[in-house]
Amino acid sequence: xxxxxxxxxxxxxPESRKSAGRLLIVLTSLLLAATVIFQILDASGVxxxxxxxxxxxxxxxxxxxxxxxxxxxxxxxxxxxxALFLLPALLFTVAMVIFPTVFGFYIAFSEWNLSSFDGQxxxxxxxxxxxxxxxxxxxxxxxxxxxxxxxLLQYALAFGLALLLNADIRARKFFRVAFxxxxxxxxxxxxxxxxxxxxxxxFGPIAAFARHLGxxxxxxxxxxxxxxxxxxxxxxxxxxxxxxxxxxAGLQAMPKDIQExxxxxxxxxxxxxxxxxxxxxxxxxxxxxxxxxxxxxxxADIVINTTSGGPGxxxxxxxxxxxxxxxxxxxxxxxxxxxxxxLIIIIIFITxxxxxxxxxxxxxxxx
Amino acid sequence: MTTASEAYAARRRASQxxxxxxxxxxxxxxxxxLTWAFICLFPIYWTISTSFKxxxxxxxxxxxxxxxRFQGDWKGWRSLGLSPDTIFQVSTxxxxxxxxxxxxxxxxxxxxxxxxxIGAPAAYGLARFNYKFGPWRNKDISFFFLxxxxxxxxVLAMPFLVLYKELALLDNLIGLILVxxxxxxxxxxxxxxxxxxxxxxxxxxxxxxxxxxIWGAFIRIVLPLALPGLVAAFILSVVLCWNEYFFAALLxxxxxxxxxxxxxxxxxxxxxxxxxxxxxxxxxxAPLIVIGVFLERYIVKGLTAGAVK
Numbered sequence: 001x002x003x004x005x006x007x008x009x010x011x012x013x014p015e016s017r018k019s020a021g022r023l024l025i026v027l028t029s030l031l032l033a034a035t036v037i038f039q040i041l042d043a044s045g046v047x048x049x050x051x052x053x054x055x056x057x058x059x060x061x062x063x064x065x066x067x068x069x070x071x072x073x074x075x076x077x078x079x080x081x082x083a084l085f086l087l088p089a090l091l092f093t094v095a096m097v098i099f100p101t102v103f104g105f106y107i108a109f110s111e112w113n114l115s116s117f118d119g120q121x122x123x124x125x126x127x128x129x130x131x132x133x134x135x136x137x138x139x140x141x142x143x144x145x146x147x148x149x150x151x152l153l154q155y156a157l158a159f160g161l162a163l164l165l166n167a168d169i170r171a172r173k174f175f176r177v178a179f180x181x182x183x184x185x186x187x188x189x190x191x192x193x194x195x196x197x198x199x200x201x202x203f204g205p206i207a208a209f210a211r212h213l214g215x216x217x218x219x220x221x222x223x224x225x226x227x228x229x230x231x232x233x234x235x236x237x238x239x240x241x242x243x244x245x246x247x248x249a250g251l252q253a254m255p256k257d258i259q260e261x262x263x264x265x266x267x268x269x270x271x272x273x274x275x276x277x278x279x280x281x282x283x284x285x286x287x288x289x290x291x292x293x294x295x296x297x298x299x300a301d302i303v304i305n306t307t308s309g310g311p312g313x314x315x316x317x318x319x320x321x322x323x324x325x326x327x328x329x330x331x332x333x334x335x336x337x338x339x340x341x342x343l344i345i346i347i348i349f350i351t352x353x354x355x356x357x358x359x360x361x362x363x364x365x366x367x
Numbered sequence: 368m369t370t371a372s373e374a375y376a377a378r379r380r381a382s383q384x385x386x387x388x389x390x391x392x393x394x395x396x397x398x399x400x401l402t403w404a405f406i407c408l409f410p411i412y413w414t415i416s417t418s419f420k421x422x423x424x425x426x427x428x429x430x431x432x433x434x435x436r437f438q439g440d441w442k443g444w445r446s447l448g449l450s451p452d453t454i455f456q457v458s459t460x461x462x463x464x465x466x467x468x469x470x471x472x473x474x475x476x477x478x479x480x481x482x483x484x485i486g487a488p489a490a491y492g493l494a495r496f497n498y499k500f501g502p503w504r505n506k507d508i509s510f511f512f513l514x515x516x517x518x519x520x521x522v523l524a525m526p527f528l529v530l531y532k533e534l535a536l537l538d539n540l541i542g543l544i545l546v547x548x549x550x551x552x553x554x555x556x557x558x559x560x561x562x563x564x565x566x567x568x569x570x571x572x573x574x575x576x577x578x579x580x581i582w583g584a585f586i587r588i589v590l591p592l593a594l595p596g597l598v599a600a601f602i603l604s605v606v607l608c609w610n611e612y613f614f615a616a617l618l619x620x621x622x623x624x625x626x627x628x629x630x631x632x633x634x635x636x637x638x639x640x641x642x643x644x645x646x647x648x649x650x651x652x653a654p655l656i657v658i659g660v661f662l663e664r665y666i667v668k669g670l671t672a673g674a675v676k
Contacts, residue, residue, distance in 0.1 A: 053535040081581055085492030086508070088485040089552060096549040097515060100526035107526060114528070161403055167396050177663050178404040181411065184655040184666070186610035188627040189648040192634045193414045197641060205413070208428055237406070242670065249671040298519045301612045305631050319613070322521045326617070332525050339521040350517060 013077050021074030028067040035060035065091045101343075108337035115330040127337035137338060139313045140321040141345070146228065147235070147299055147317065151292050154236050155285070158243035163273075165244065166251040183241035187301035194234055195221075195306035221307050224314030231315045234302050239295070243288050250284030251277075282364060286357055293353070297346055318342045411656065417645035418443035425641045443642030447650070464629070464650065471625040473540055474615075475608035478547030479555075479601050485548075486555035487597060491585060493556070494563040495571075509560070515553045520613040523549075528617055538620045546614050551604040554669075558603070561672040562596025563589065595668065602662050603669035606655060626651045 036057050042049045069087050072080035108127060112120040131137055165175060182190070198206045199220045210218035220230040258276060300319035303309060309316035309324060318338070326335045416432060417425070419439045429437035441450035448458025489512070492498065493505050500508070527546060528537070536542030566589060574584040590597070612627040619628060630651050633644060659666065 054533040055535060058534055078581070082492060082496045083498070084582075085488040085496070085585075086498060089489035089512070089556065090508070092485055093512065093515065093549065093552065096545065097518070097523070100523050100530060101518075103530065104522065104526040107529060112529075114532070164396055164400050164403075169396065169400065175400050175404055176667075177660055178407050180663055180666065181656065181659050182407050184606055184659040185411075185652045186612070186627050186630070186655070188610070188612045188631045188634075189414075189651045190410070192630065192644055192648055193410045196634060197417065197644070198410055198413060203425055203428055203641075205428055205430065237410075241407075245667055245670050249667070294517060300520070301627075304612075304616075305634055319519060319521045322525075323613070323616075326525065326528075332529060335521075336525045339519070339525065342519065343522045346517060346519065 013075070018075050021071035024067050024071045024074070028064045032057075032060045032064040061095060065095075104336050104340055107333055108340050110333045111331075112333040113330050114332050120333070123333070127334050128341075130334065131338055131341060134338075136313055136316065136321055137318070140309075140316040140318045143228070143314070143316055144297065144299075144318055147232070148293055148296055150232050150236075151289060151296055154240060154292070155243060155289055157236070158240050158288075159247055159281075159285070161240070162244045162247035162251055163277075165248050179244055180241045182237050183239065183245075185238070187238055188305050190234060190238055191302050191305035194237065195230070195302070199230060221315075222311055224311060227307060227311055227315050231303060231306065234306065235296075235299060238302070239292065242295075243292055246288040246291075247281070247284060250281050250288075254280055279364075283361065286361065290353065290357060294350065411652070414645050414648050414652070417641055418649050420642050420645070422640075440642075443640075443646035446640070446643040447646050449646070449650075464647070467624055467626045467629045468650065470540060470623055471609055471627075474543045474547055474623075474625055475605045477540075477544040478608050479551060479604035481544065481548045482551045482555045482604055483559075483597055483601050486552050486600070487559045487590075487593070488585070490556045490560035491563050491589065494560050495568070509556075512553050512556050515549070520550075524614060524617050527614070531618060537618060538623050540623045543615065543618060543623055543625070546618065547608045547611060550611065550614075551607055554607070555600040555604060558600040558669050558672040559593065559596050562593045562599075566592050595665075596672070599665040599669035599672070602658060602665045606658060606666070609655065 038049075039051060039054055039057050041047060042051050065087075068091070069084055072083045072087065074080070076083065107120070109122060109124060110120045111123045111126070161179065165172065165179065169175070185193075198204050201207055201219050207218040207220070219226070221227045254277070258280065298319060299317045300323060303315055303317050303320040304323055307315045309320050313321075322335045322338050322342075325331060325338065413430075416430070419432070419441070420429065420437065421440045421442055424437050424440075427436065429435070431437065432439055441452070444450035445453050446460065447464055448454070448456070448461030449464075453461075493509050496505075498505050498508060503511075523546075531537045531539075531542050534542075536545075570588055570592070571584045574588045575581070579587065610627065611625075612631060615623075615625045615628045616631065619625065630644075630647055633647055
């Protein structure tokens with residue numbers, strides 16, 4: 001952080017260049033506003049120019065964004081050059097996130113079936129009321145708590161595997177690559193590879209193995225709890241490598257002399273783990289678990305492709321529920337309302353979680 | 368890191384007498400490692416081998432090739448038009464598969480490139496300069512980018528569906544690339560910022576004294592030094608985009624469909640044969656296995672950036 005934005009240099013820029021920059025912003029802003037207003041009037045039928053789509057507004061936004069960048073350089077010199085580093089990413093993200101999210105709230109309060117010709121109909125709080133009474137939505141939320149809670153189980157397993165990888169072993173490179181591979185594979189392919197073929201009732205080797213162990217009827221996706229745990233197994237298979245890698249990196253960053261001291265003091269493996277390794281790994285563990293929970297909240301692909309939420313919604317996640325809501329009924333308004341409510345729940349949940357984690361870490365540090 | 372820890376391990380080995388407890392522990396560790404490696408690799412082996420099976424191999428659950436019934440057959444690949452005897456013939460399925468494959472390559476490489484091109488400068492700016500946008504400082508801007516990770520795809524999917532319909536970007540690769548760029552941008556910024564922070568600031572200051580502009584110093588001095596971080600960010604992005612299903616399923620239909628969507632649509636259809644599905648899945652995961660085996664350290668670098676300090 002050694003450079004500071006050099007405000008002093010602004011004085012060196014000739015006034016004519018500054019006003020040219022200002023003029024550029026004004027002109028392109030006017031162009032953007034005019035294009036959007038023209039398109040709104042055209043779409044609402046005030047007059048019929050008949051533009052086929054909203055691309056002109058998109059192009060106008062791009063021109064506006066570029067001119068903001070150019071005028072920054074013209075008006076502010078070096079500070080403008082520095083702003084130019086950040087502007088593309090910022091303008092891109094704002095356009096791609098803020099606008100759709102706000103637009104999403106607008107859609108959420110309407111009845112909008114994309115496959116019918118009626119178009120959008122504003123219906124106030126109806127979607128919210130329907131959602132409140134939709135047992136499938138509440139069911140999906142309950143399932144999410146189960147899936148999120150399972151992260152702790154996955155964490156314990158990942159920690160164990162990371163410790164194994166960190167042990168004094170040969171062929172470490174082979175094991176590291178082997179352990180990483182499941183994370184690389186597309187969840188959709190995994191759904192078929194494991195969910196629909198290895199775990200298949202008639203010919204799948206896992207089912208055959210289960211029969212061999214004495215389970216007469218190894219149907220992995222027909223009873224609610226077994227289906228839930230099967231999805232969990234698939235999910236863990238894909239995501240454990242992510243946690244293993246983070247924890248392993250933490251283990252390798254730990255000073256060797258601390259580990260060594262534990263050994264010299266005569267602490268046996270288990271005690272030295274609980275008293276030295278585990279407390280030292282707490283920050284990494286917390287980061288890993290929080291990141292993993294954030295990704296777990298988006299769980300969808302595996303559920304959609306293996307069970308499509310079944311049996312009877314037992315494995316449904318909020319994302320897969322909304323996906324079906326759209327696929328089966330093309331109801332954009334209701335689906336968006338469900339998604340926005342879910343977003344609010346996520347933000348509240350993560351804020352509370354981060355607060356709790358922060359408090360917990362401070363208490364640990366104080367001890 | 369590895370050599371140091373191995374030298375250390377060798378010293379420990381030499382200094383301690385061999386005993387039964389240690390030997391048992393060794394055996395248990397290797398047993399656990401091998402078991403988990405088997406769990407990780409078997410589904411991949413199963414998929415690849417199933418693509419060479421016949422109906423009887425599937426129903427009998429044959430696993431080991433070249434013994435008894437399971438002699439290997441090009442059935443699965445023939446149905447995709449990719450077996451030795453069909454590769455030079457006209458095949459609509461192969462054209463379809465290659466089109467999807469090409470779409471996936473374009474979407475993932477295009478989005479990852481775009482994300483690195485706009486993300487790396489932003490990360491550099493956030494690592495080096497002090498910004499002030501109204502009440503927003505660097506910390507707030509970084510948090511804004513990172514908070515995008517929280518957003519589940521469903522929240523954006525439907526507004527995008529409606530917007531893209533209006534913008535004529537539905538079923539369009541450009542549209543898909545823009546969404547994917549948005550998806551990986553926070554990750555790219557996170558990884559590259561971590562990399563830029565390891566570069567000593569004196570190098571850039573020297574370049575500035577020599578008359579470089581800040582962009583000149585960034586492009587000529589900083590970028591070459593930060594290359595490992597950029598590559599890690601790019602490769603991780605490619606993997607994430609290649610595997611993306613949710614947006615692709617909603618926003619594409621005929622032209623811009625990607626491989627995961629094709630795999631998913633085949634999974635859903637009843638009566639599709641296992642060997643075809645296996646060949647299709649093999650095609651979908653083959654590039655990833657290559658990346659995983661040869662570029663493992665970049666993936667690990669990307670995943671651990673900033674998370675472990």
